[in-house]
Amino acid sequence: MSTPAIVVVGAGPGVSGSVARLFAAEGYAVGLVGIDAAPLSELEATIADVDVRTAIADLTDVESATHAITGLGDHFGRIDVLHFNPSAFREKDPLELTVAELLQDVALGVGALLTAVQAARPYLSSGARVTVTGSMAADEPWHRAASLGVQKAGVRNLVHSLEATLAPDGIRAVSVTVQGTLAREGAFTPDRVAAAILAASRQDEDGWRTDVPYAG
Template identity: 50%
Template sequence: MTAPVYVVLGAGPGLGLFTARRFAEAGHRAVLLGQSVEQAQPLADQLVSEGFEAEADAVDLLDEADVRRAVAAVVDRHGRVDVLHFNPSAWRERTVLELTVAELLEDVAFGVGALLPALQAAAPAMPAGARVLVTGSAAADTPWSGAPTLGVQKAAVRNLVTSIDATLSERGVRAVAMQVNGLLAKEGPFGAEAVSRALFAAATRPDEGWTAHVSYDG
């Protein structure tokens, strides 16, 4: 048996790295998919220097074919995906009087739509007990009018997770969106370390009593 595999899309030096570390501590091989190899490789190198198994690749989340390629490459290398973590969101400071339809749809494609090809590429290699994990936000319920596409993304991806969980549950794979009800910070209850541990806990719950949505209030 190979080690379980954790894949994070939208990997960065904050929550993406810390959550990858938390799963690595639990015995997972961490695959960090970032906006470029130059951005993601140092994150994987940091985990390797700490004694964990980790690797990195680039993915263009606005390119459906590239999302499929990146996740399929993980499946080809390791034969399995045990945790598929969808972490990205687009931040665009444009009020509704300035925002264009094209800008709105681009952000939704980035922060919601990219989950579909990632899931479709991973699903055949997700064994019973595997998890789809999505980083949510209070913006889903209380959006800021100065950057309205974030709220649209987080509300939409939370809704999508409901359908993913219902679709995959019959094969023993569950999905959860964890809504972070606070602003991410450098430390404290909304620091990356604390939130990453909450994400790990949300994804590793038993199937009994499973819910597709959980909240983290710090």
């Protein structure tokens, strides 16, 4: 297949949906991976004129997530952009949060990126990109959602390691740190964040940054 393809992991409304539509407008075939059929179907219906495929998977289940991503890779024959979006929001401060809850959240917000990249790797070739929706919570965590800050700091750190591992093969990784709160209007709409992610994926390789801040 000569058409480039993006696989959006943790697809649904919000930034991930905007990323999917934006890349579709750029001519990419689109694969959507999520845990619930209804949001995937609703998102699929908003994407026109390109090949769109959906796959349902529990991203914290390695076998389920791997099957979903490899199935999309087999269908498209390639993955040019792997976008990772999921995180868990749990409103608990560090005295309320249990270790089990923290690990459960990190399994989604960080661990699932490992699964996704490992599953996608056979379909990634030179020029492919791994992009991640980051957050200012990595640097300025809200104590009432303690696990979210850990997830966002962890996933950004993992992106640095992925970049060092994949770059020799011409595959680059980047996290876009959104330095604001998502809103329906203004600088932090999902569409504007998606545009920042697209731009980060098209950085000049000679000056490649693995962490690109988006301040609106």
